[in-house]
Amino acid sequence: MARKFSLFSVALLALVGVGFASELYNNPAGLIRSILITVAIAGVLYFLFTRFMASRGAGMSSSTDKGYERALRQQKQRNKKSLQQSVSSESAGSSNKLKKTNRLKSLTRRDHPFKVIEGKKNKSGNRSKTS
Numbered sequence: 001m002a003r004k005f006s007l008f009s010v011a012l013l014a015l016v017g018v019g020f021a022s023e024l025y026n027n028p029a030g031l032i033r034s035i036l037i038t039v040a041i042a043g044v045l046y047f048l049f050t051r052f053m054a055s056r057g058a059g060m061s062s063s064t065d066k067g068y069e070r071a072l073r074q075q076k077q078r079n080k081k082s083l084q085q086s087v088s089s090e091s092a093g094s095s096n097k098l099k100k101t102n103r104l105k106s107l108t109r110r111d112h113p114f115k116v117i118e119g120k121k122n123k124s125g126n127r128s129k130t131s
Contacts, residue, residue: 071113
């Protein structure tokens, strides 16, 4: 399949090259004019597309994007706090104190930006109750 596609693309490029060469030989001013018109239209379309699509995307943020941004802000705050705590514990000096703080950090539960959603699986009627 890839070989057929490559043969097709080579043949197409050869025909484009022959057409370009013949147009350059027969009517060079018309060729330059058509190239300039094509480039101008493409530039205008690109400008309009980027201008309006960028303004549309910035103004309309979905709720998942807002939630994601809020979670990122919370994570940055947590990282900043933990970095400040580790810097303060290192500046205290003794290695025993550092070992205690590391042990306490591993034992304490960290806050995560996840939310538990209660489901309804196996909760219908008497099946969910155990006797």
